[in-house]
Amino acid sequence: MNNEDRYQRGVEKLREVSGEAGERVIDMLKDIAPDFARYLIEFPYGDIYSRPGLDLKTREIAVVAALTALGNAVPQLKVHIHGALNVGCSREEIVEIIMQTAIYAGFPAALNGLFSAKEVFKERDAS
Amino acid sequence: MNNEDRYQRGVEKLREVSGEAGERVIDMLKDIAPDFARYLIEFPYGDIYSRPGLDLKTREIAVVAALTALGNAVPQLKVHIHGALNVGCSREEIVEIIMQTAIYAGFPAALNGLFSAKEVFKERDAS
Amino acid sequence: MNNEDRYQRGVEKLREVSGEAGERVIDMLKDIAPDFARYLIEFPYGDIYSRPGLDLKTREIAVVAALTALGNAVPQLKVHIHGALNVGCSREEIVEIIMQTAIYAGFPAALNGLFSAKEVFKERDAS
Amino acid sequence: MNNEDRYQRGVEKLREVSGEAGERVIDMLKDIAPDFARYLIEFPYGDIYSRPGLDLKTREIAVVAALTALGNAVPQLKVHIHGALNVGCSREEIVEIIMQTAIYAGFPAALNGLFSAKEVFKERDAS
Amino acid sequence: MNNEDRYQRGVEKLREVSGEAGERVIDMLKDIAPDFARYLIEFPYGDIYSRPGLDLKTREIAVVAALTALGNAVPQLKVHIHGALNVGCSREEIVEIIMQTAIYAGFPAALNGLFSAKEVFKERDAS
Amino acid sequence: MNNEDRYQRGVEKLREVSGEAGERVIDMLKDIAPDFARYLIEFPYGDIYSRPGLDLKTREIAVVAALTALGNAVPQLKVHIHGALNVGCSREEIVEIIMQTAIYAGFPAALNGLFSAKEVFKERDAS
Secondary structure, three states, X not given: OEHHHHHHHHHHHHHHHHHHHHHHHHHHHOOOOHHHHHHHHHHHHHHHOOOOOOOHHHHHHHHHHHHHHHOOOHXXXXXXXXXXXXXXXXXXXXXXXXXXXXXXXXXXHHHHHHHHHHHHHXXXXXX | OEHHHHHHHHHHHHHHHHHHHHHHHHHHHOOOOHHHHHHHHHHHHHHHOOOOOOOHHHHHHHXXXXXXXXXXXXXXXXXXXXXXXXXXXXXXXXXXXXHHHHHHHOHHHHHHHHHHHHHHHHHHHHO | OEHHHHHHHHHHHHHHHHHHHHHHHHHHHOOOOHHHHHHHHHHHHHHHOOOOOOOHHHHHHHHHHHHHHHOOOHHHHHHHHHHHHHOOOOHHHXXXXXXXXXXXXXXXXXXXXXXXXXXXXXXXXXX | OEHHHHHHHHHHHHHHXXXXXXXXXXXXXXOOOHHHHHHHHHHHHHHHOOOOOOOHHHHHHXXXXXXXXXXXXXXXXXXXXXXXXHOOOOHHHHHHHHHHHHHHHOXXXXXXXXXXXXXXXXXXXXX | OEHHHHHHHHHHHHHHHHHHHHHHHHHHHOOOOHHHHHHXXXXXXXXXXXXXXXXXXXXXXXXXXXHHHHOOOHHHHXXXXXXXXXXXXXXXXXXXXXXXXXXXXXXXHHHHHHHHHHHHHHHHHHO | OEHHHHHHHHHHHHHHHHHHHHHXXXXXXXXXXXXXXXXXXXXXXXXXXXXXXXXXXXXXXXXXXXXXXXXXXXXXXXXXXXHHHHOOOOHHHHHHHHHHHHHHHOHHHHHHHHHHHHHHHHHHHHO
16 A cells, blocks of 8 residues: 555545544644644554444544543544544443543543533534 | 442442452452442442443443553553453454554553553463 | 432532532533532542541642642642632642642642642632 | 752651662662762752641652552652651551542552552561 | 852753743742742752753753653643753754654644644744 | 555664664564554654654654653663664763653652663663
């Protein structure tokens, strides 16, 4: 496979998972680190998200759990709560995943995750 | 619901998810913090894991992702890789989940997660 | 003990420690995760904070240190700086605790903790 | 104050808090980073621990909470569980502090803290 | 060496690295923790930054990498992106360093680092 | 560029930076996640490390700082202390970089980094 195909596959996967929010991140990188925009499409989306063996919904469940636990990447958590909803998670499932992380990363991480989910749900209700 | 029921429900859920490894953690707490052993059964397993709205397999996928990302709780990650396998994840799915976290928590976190999975798979092959 | 008593005990402890700020957190959870609001009252406040063996002031000292060190839960740190003051810490003691964490979690964590304390002290002077 | 006095004050405070374990850390630094051994005595112990405004027992409570929450500094956590006991904390208080952090940093961090405490208690029983 | 000399050396080093941004941090500490302002000058700048063996540019490269990886100290990261530029790093080098950390701390940490760099570059273009 | 070239470039860069230790990591992944071994060569080494704009020595300085600060990836930190030495850092420079991170990530992170460096230096003296 050449890199152009990998990039194209990544662009499509990014659109499927993250929609406009993903494209906005890519745009924000254009003037400061255009190569990093390319890597972000190629490795995460062209390589990892494009793998068989786990459907996109399950991947986004893992991502929401990981980002809630890390607790220091709120913008990315919001992008991926959108992403999880885009690929078939229900709001109830997202709330359950975040509550589950309270056990492993503590109540503040879970609270901040729930408040991010609340904002995302509002954004979607408004549009 | 009284607390005794909650405790019993937690004991059963702990056994279902974590099997002997879960009981070993409870035993290790007996002489130093027996009340914490009880809380561990009641809140995580009696409350959270017992909720409807997300099946056990999905919960364990979220937990493996969260613990891999945090990267500072290797014994618990191993318990929950066992747990994920106990409740229906395949080894391939676990490897996919851990590779997915490389994007969000970095390659070292994912490498250490994969090496934990490797040890767990060996333990299961040996028994 | 039944769960209703545990909940009531938690509500009282939450009020004693966190006052209005605690109630505001509970309110913010009502529409997105009402069960999590209940868990937050039951386990942290009904179980842990209600234990004998450590007074509330000492518990809040531990919490301010832990949240300053983690550094990714500013809203909760502010709630518990209020909490520490509510249960008998002086402002000087809070500043000492946060400075102490500089050794273990670095100067940025301590600086951000001190700036949170500064905001809390201003809020209390204003009201 | 000149730096020699600060160093001497730090040496005494290190001995009071961390005893032989503290001296062992200093020794381990001698061949690789002797200046860092000196800074460790001067800033944490000569400056911070020597301040009035918070007694040593309260400082160690904050340190045990912070290190349990961070979860990636087990050797230092053990040194400071010893330290907390050296300056007047009871074993019961240490167990309470670590259980308190479960709320803020998750159950794995608290479990690993309790297991560190268990090892320290055994070391002291053996000597 | 007496402490007064150490303080003076720290003030000069802070000015050289962090310029006005450093002085602003010191000012913000004056009313809440003036001693901590003094420690911040003495230990980081008077002791560590003043050491021979590594030039200031290399030190700031290490600091930008560490703060990007930690991901929970955005104000300090911005101060040190300014700092790195003040002591001779180019904008391109800073972007490279932050992209490098994506491997070790994940894409969200690197993205947030790049967006901090973008803000700093704008601030410098505006003044 | 096609992916085969990217892979070859990555293999060479991995060898240059991490030598045998890098190859050992790749080998350890072979039976559990061979694709991840490939990604590890392609993205970090084939893409990032192969970029112009920052020499390998400076990249490794950033990596040692980032891994010391994260504090939860000791095996990787040791690989990259070796790496830093392989591409031209002196032992003194590595010690300086780790001491520098004490300011930003705390003394325990720096102590554990220095003890990792001590082990690496011994390994190299022995061989």
